Amino acid sequence: MSGNEHLQLSISTEPDVVYVRQAVRKLASEIGFSLIDQTKLVTAASELARNALIYGGGGMATIEKKQQGTRTGVCLTIQDQGPGIENIEKALEDGYSTGSGLGLGLGGARRLSNEFEVKSAPGEGTTVSITRWL
Amino acid sequence: MTTSPQNSADSRLPLVIEKNLDRILDTWISELQVDGGRLLNLIRESELREQASRFLDLLRKAIKVAGVNPEKTAAYDELRDLLDELSRSRSEQGFTPTETATFVFSLKRPLFRELKEAHGDNDTTALLDDIWQATMLLDRLGLNTTEVFINTREAIIQRQQQDLLELSTPVVSLWNGILALPVIGTLDSERTQTVMESLLQKIVATGSDIAIIDITGVPAVDTLVAQHLLKTVTAARLMGAECIISGIRPQIAQTIVHLGVELGNVTTKGTLADAFALALKKKRQKVQDI
Numbered sequence: 001m002s003g004n005e006h007l008q009l010s011i012s013t014e015p016d017v018v019y020v021r022q023a024v025r026k027l028a029s030e031i032g033f034s035l036i037d038q039t040k041l042v043t044a045a046s047e048l049a050r051n052a053l054i055y056g057g058g059g060m061a062t063i064e065k066k067q068q069g070t071r072t073g074v075c076l077t078i079q080d081q082g083p084g085i086e087n088i089e090k091a092l093e094d095g096y097s098t099g100s101g102l103g104l105g106l107g108g109a110r111r112l113s114n115e116f117e118v119k120s121a122p123g124e125g126t127t128v129s130i131t132r133w134l
Numbered sequence: 135m136t137t138s139p140q141n142s143a144d145s146r147l148p149l150v151i152e153k154n155l156d157r158i159l160d161t162w163i164s165e166l167q168v169d170g171g172r173l174l175n176l177i178r179e180s181e182l183r184e185q186a187s188r189f190l191d192l193l194r195k196a197i198k199v200a201g202v203n204p205e206k207t208a209a210y211d212e213l214r215d216l217l218d219e220l221s222r223s224r225s226e227q228g229f230t231p232t233e234t235a236t237f238v239f240s241l242k243r244p245l246f247r248e249l250k251e252a253h254g255d256n257d258t259t260a261l262l263d264d265i266w267q268a269t270m271l272l273d274r275l276g277l278n279t280t281e282v283f284i285n286t287r288e289a290i291i292q293r294q295q296q297d298l299l300e301l302s303t304p305v306v307s308l309w310n311g312i313l314a315l316p317v318i319g320t321l322d323s324e325r326t327q328t329v330m331e332s333l334l335q336k337i338v339a340t341g342s343d344i345a346i347i348d349i350t351g352v353p354a355v356d357t358l359v360a361q362h363l364l365k366t367v368t369a370a371r372l373m374g375a376e377c378i379i380s381g382i383r384p385q386i387a388q389t390i391v392h393l394g395v396e397l398g399n400v401t402t403k404g405t406l407a408d409a410f411a412l413a414l415k416k417k418r419q420k421v422q423d424i
């Protein structure tokens with residue numbers, strides 16, 4: 001990882017999702033996250049990366065160390081140029097899936113992180129950003 | 135890079151190689167012995183000489199037919215095949231790409247020396263031109279070996295991934311009618327599916343009625359893995375077998391809760407040993423001291 005603890009990975013295959021997960025795990029453990037927090041972050045990363053792959057047709061993950069005052073955290077941004085989400089609120093509902101999933105990924109990722117933001121509109125792709133503080 | 139046809143026609147390169155083949159080969163070999171580093175520890179000198187001599191011979195023929203531009207000319211096919219084979223075998227022998235490319239690059243000095251000799255002192259422009267062309271040619275051929283090297287590596291990695299997928303699904307018979315599946319490592323969707331399918335097959339094959347899925351070795355359970363687990367449990371149930379999931383570590387338990395996954399009516403146990411004890415109890419059997 002370069003000096004700025006900033007890593008970009010493309011997501012276009014299933015192994016890429018695993019790779020994103022491992023990169024998130026690596027940064028989180030370097031920063032000193034507990035095993036439980038690492039696992040939460042990794043699981044959220046997995047959900048978002050897979051959504052970008054399945055629904056967004058592939059995308060890009062940016063993983064970075066975040067410093068805010070005395071707080072340290074990991075910020076993950078997953079971006080795709082796919083069809084976008086029409087109704088974000090609905091997509092966040094537990095059990096709502098337009099695919100064959102459990103419909104828990106997006107809402108789960110929100111519950112697994114401290115900060116969560118979705119930017120999406122039909123035809124304009126989707127960007128999900130999450131942060132978890134140490 | 136383009137060279138005018140006139141230049142190619144004027145080039146002394148083909149003639150120089152043709153006339154001094156043996157001497158070039160000798161200097162190249164000694165060049166390789168110095169430059170090659172580990173080369174000679176891993177390859178016998180006779181083999182190296184054989185390869186170098188074939189390379190030089192094919193190079194000579196190719197230049198004669200097609201000039202010094204190896205791109206897309208069939209005349210260079212044989213030479214490229216030789217290099218492909220060389221890169222592939224060297225990559226398997228554990229050479230670095232640099233070492234393999236150096237094989238080609240180290241032909242430069244012997245070749246340049248002969249060119250200098252052939253041109254004498256009076257025509258520096260022509261000499262420089264020839265050297266430039268020879269450099270371009272050898273650079274391309276050398277870089278070619280690097281490309282082949284990378285492709286070979288990629289093929290090896292893919293094969294290993296495939297192997298791992300097969301290897302990592304050991305469904306074991308613990309007891310008459312009791313199966314265990316210790317899942318280890320990161321689960322992506324392909325692997326999860328393979329693992330779960332092999333469990334269902336083994337249930338049928340052995341007529342087992344209890345299957346323990348142990349996830350102690352799984353670093354994270356996301357919705358996809360959870361879904362596969364739940365599907366497997368349901369499918370097994372339809373086949374008359376009951377699944378017990380064991381080895382859910384604290385961090386996994388917490389994330390499962392946050393995700394909102396309901397393991398509701400799935401039997402879970404802390405450890406594989408606990409799960410086994412429960413399985414025996416269900417079968418009204420027990421292990422006794424003797």
Ligand SMILES: Nc1ncnc2c1ncn2[C@@H]1O[C@H](COP(=O)(O)OP(=O)(O)OP(=O)(O)O)[C@@H](O)[C@H]1O
Nearest residue numbers: 051055091097098099101102103104105106126357
């Ligand atoms: N990147 C995205 N682009 C377009 N639509 C998306 C994207 N991410 C999520 N969605 C939409 O939101 C829905 C809910 O997503 P969520 O991750 O919660 O569930 P899921 O992926 O369907 O199933 P699960 O994640 O539980 O396996 C999806 O079915 C999909 O319609």
Ligand SMILES: [Mg+2]
Nearest residue numbers: 051101105106
């Ligand atoms: Mg999802």
